[in-house]
Amino acid sequence: MMTEYESIQELPREKLLELCEMFSKNWLALDGLWFQSIEQKRGMDEAVEHDVNAWARFTETEARRIKEFLGLPELAGLEGLRRALAFxxxxxxxxHETVLEGNTLTFYVRSCRVQDARARKGMPYHPCKPVGLVEYTNFARVIDPxxxxxxxxxxxxxxxxxxRCVWRFTLDPQNA
Structure with a gap:
């Protein structure tokens, strides 16, 4: 089906949201394909090693851009992190869902496209804990150290x- 739109700037809100979802799927497909390429050629351990290295750098860039986009303050706290995770x-x-209680934010990933796809394809689950520790630690640190x-x-x-996974973020106001 042809569309009458010639550029992103012409898209109405509904189409922009659809485009954001498509961009997310495309990005995640690329992330998964390079990972699987290394996994097939060199094994899971080496694929995870490269994944950790890539996410260590990428997540900081992503967090900085989201923080700027949302106009979050330097010390955005757990409320800032809650907002940033949604972007x-x-x-x-x-x-996903978040629960903010006192100085703790718990982040529940109820469904994960990566793990769901691996299960559908009969592949073993991605051992995402080492990657997630680097990813979420670095992301949170950029939002608020x-x-x-x-x-x-x-x-x-x-x-x-x-x-699929659960992460706990704790704010220590003494640790600046």
Whole structure:
């Protein structure tokens, strides 16, 4: 079906949202394909090593851009982190929820497109905990350096079967 639009600037809100989701899917497909390429040629351990290295740098860039886009202050706190997590590249693709209690934000990834796709294809789950520790720690640190990160449940160390992964962020106002 041809569309009458000639540029992104002409798109109405509904089409822009659809385009954002398509861009997210395209980006995630590229991320998965390069990972699987290394996984098939060199094995899971080396693929995870490269994944950790890539995410360590990418997530800081992503967090800085989101922080600027949202106009968050330097010390954005847990509320700033909660908002920023909703603007990550894969946010439109994964179902997630956040619970803010005192100085702790818990982030539940209820559905994960990566793990769901691997399960559909009969592939082993991605051992995302080492990557996630670097990814979420660096992301949170850019949003507010007083935030520490811990994996509550993440493959291969699953403790919460209601989610694909669970992360806990704690704000230490003394640690600036």
């Amino acid at each position: 990550r590249l894969y946010a439109p693709l994964n179902r 007083r935030i520490t990160t811990e994996a509550v449940s993440c493959y291969p160390d699953m403790t919460d079967e209601s989610s």
